[in-house]
Amino acid sequence: MSVSKRHEEGMTFIVKTVTKITLGFILLYGIFISVGEHNSPGSGFAGGVIVALSFVHIMLAFGREAARNKLRLFSTFLLISTAAAVFLLATVKSFIKIPYFLLTMPLCETVVVGGGLFVVFITLVLIYKEK
């Protein structure tokens, strides 16, 4: 894609610049919400939705093609499947006595929810584009 066409897609230059700055902070806030589950309000699901929202920002500001280039479907699905398998194992076998599982379970939930909702959103948008 050429540079001029990339500037035409999405919203204005101001929105793109602000999105570039705030994207990392939103991502970090989602991880903070999910990791601090055990001693502050918030949960892995809410953190995952905030992570998905930070990716949705890319699509709203930069247009469909940029978000689609960001998304590698096979890697995303591999990551989501691994996180879901680890969470299933941790739930069924109850590894909670090992201290670092305090971090693992919310992070797995964040990965599954964030990646899953972003994939769902992208696919909805792309399907509507093709018709």
Add this chain to the structure above:
Amino acid sequence: MIEIYLILLFMIAAAVIAVSLKDMLSSVVAIGAVGIGLCMAFIILKAPELAIMQLVVEILSLIILVRATIRKDLPFSASGRWLFNTVVTLLFFAVFLTTAYLSLKCLPNFGSPEMKIAGVYLTEGLVKKGIHNVVAAITLDFRSYDTLGEIAAVFTAVVGILAVGRRIGKKREDHVGE
């Protein structure tokens, strides 16, 4: 307790407005008002974690709904296997209503025995789980089947999305079209 009834009335009014409006975008905004009312109800019922989660989910679903309804030509097919669809819908209605009736019958009244389940968590949680933080024991262990259900729902959605949007079937269709 008067606030909760006010918020419930507000939510019911917004839902009625959402159903009765002709314009799709306006009814999406009314659905967002219902969600915000639900967030306020959670805050009044002293559940800030659920309020955060509901707020974030409402924002995401509002974006998706606006994105989906901003186009006029939505594909909507009412034809096809209507007998199968109706039977399956009625079957699921029956299953859900029966399950809800049976499980709601077992529940205690709203807030009447205050610490029935929480008391068990507080007294036996630390001993059973061997962990130093009560909240971590509750959210990560007693409630982890709840989280597993959420993850199963999202994972099913991802698998369905991959089945719809996979690349192999699309290529074959293009080939047939040529």
